[in-house]
Amino acid sequence: MKMVNQDQLKASYINWLNEKITIKDINGVFQITTPLLDRNNDRMQIYVAQNGDSLTLSDDGHIIDELQMSGCDVLSTNRRKEILDTILNKYSVKRDGEELFVKANLNDFPQKKHFLLQAMLSVNDMFMTARDNVTSIFLEEVESFLYQHDIRFTDNISFVGKSGFTHNFDFVIPRYKNTPDRIIKAINNPTREKAESLLFSWDDTKENRKSETILYAFLNDAEKKIGKNILSAFAQYDVKPVPWTLKANFIKELSA
Template identity: 40%
Template structure:
């Protein structure tokens, strides 16, 4: 597999798919990433001196509230965690960030990741309206004595930083494992994770593995699971988490 070509193809596709339009003092940037309403993610940027200012125009939080989402204390903590991960702030309902002009590309990448992450992690499973997928996974890890580090970040070959939900350290018999929780398994999320992995993997140890935990209580879009497997990721369906093979995949021995 020619990882560099895959990364180059992805970045070329991304560049060709991004459009922009001048609206007042802002530029509206439309990305090829889809949210859970199947709308393209849009961000707004403007120059402020030697800095660039980013905003989502409150769309992310507005869409959540329109779907009936209630921001409980626990959810506020989860939201703050995501914001901290990606260096984004919440002002009222507006996601905002600022960066030097020469750091535009990296900050734009992180801002979009934050929007996608919030959009994904706060799509609550229909059968578990009181909990979050990340919470469920952490409880499962605790129950099975699976030890991990959460919220880890690695630099890829592209120079972009990529966040992973969990890192399970290597042992004598198991490689390092990076885990991503996917609450809403759609093609947009899949493409984003695979780009991050193909960008990260060459910078990690050769035997490092990607484990994707799919919430199959929500619909898994056609082709998503096969695509992960084609790129040599290990896939665990949430409903099958207690299978011996899946426990073995996550354990240290």
């Protein structure tokens, strides 16, 4: 098997984004179709409307509406709304009813578009529907796991990367004596696209972290097996995958 290097992987991800994005003008509103997939394997779309020098980027309510149609009402309890608001706050994304949106101008449009798409992916990913009933909210489960085992952490950490984009991670366990900082990203539905997005964020922010910092990717394997290609990609970047069914094996090193 021919091994790829990190520059090739990053270039592949960026080229894939550029090649797959399409833009359509619909009565003065731009519909941007991205290669990122939602939980139904449909390509995510955002809409850009201009008002003077201001741009409004919106998902047109698609993400929350699709979750609710699938039986996952993310607005039904205070706890779910708190989790939703926590995700949106990470990316400075606002909500109006079911619509997720950000305000931008031409200069910060790329960053705001990046934030909105990352928020859409995170909301779509964190709320899981199974057998017509909501059985798990993965981010909450990861947080509860850390609390349960007295693992100290801070939630919602951000780094600015070489690209100028800001990337968010779910938790950081601070360094202690000879143990380095450990950063955690929870992925409810591990796919190639989500793995590549995380690896791009990790590589892009490398220079802003201490070299010994470790990234743990918590992967929900309760419903389906994690693909070998995803585990291989993480291994090339020295990212530690934590399958949810094997999380007990990592308690000692996360508690140190």
